[in-house]
Amino acid sequence: MIRRSIFKLRGYHNALAREELATMPPLTHGSDPYDIMKSDVAAWLTKQPGVLQVLFNAVRNSGLIKFDPDSKTWQANPDTKRIDGTAYSGIRKER
Numbered sequence: 001m002i003r004r005s006i007f008k009l010r011g012y013h014n015a016l017a018r019e020e021l022a023t024m025p026p027l028t029h030g031s032d033p034y035d036i037m038k039s040d041v042a043a044w045l046t047k048q049p050g051v052l053q054v055l056f057n058a059v060r061n062s063g064l065i066k067f068d069p070d071s072k073t074w075q076a077n078p079d080t081k082r083i084d085g086t087a088y089s090g091i092r093k094e095r
Contacts, residue, residue: 013050013053013054013057014050014054015050016049016050016053017048017050017051017053017054018050019050020048020049020050020051021048021051024041024044025044027039027040027041027044028040028041029041029042060074063077063079063080064076064077064080065077
């Protein structure tokens with residue numbers, strides 16, 4: 001069964017992403033310890049224009065990022081809250 005929560009039935013980019021995903025070859029997606037940056041699946045996905053557009057649309061539509069017309073750049077939305085309700089600082093802490 002295919003879940004369709006991100007890829008709705010209409011829209012050019014969603015259709016393009018579905019076509020791209022249908023051509024995905026067998027790839028690995030794990031390492032020990034797990035690291036998404038070493039995933040062949042993630043690397044392949046990021047090279048697919050339709051998949052990237054769907055991802056961008058999902059992030060934009062969620063309100064996590066916003067467009068600043070003055071600087072003409074996309075930025076993290078300072079009003080975005082963490083799951084625990086605290087605000088993001090905009091600085092990623094190293095683990």
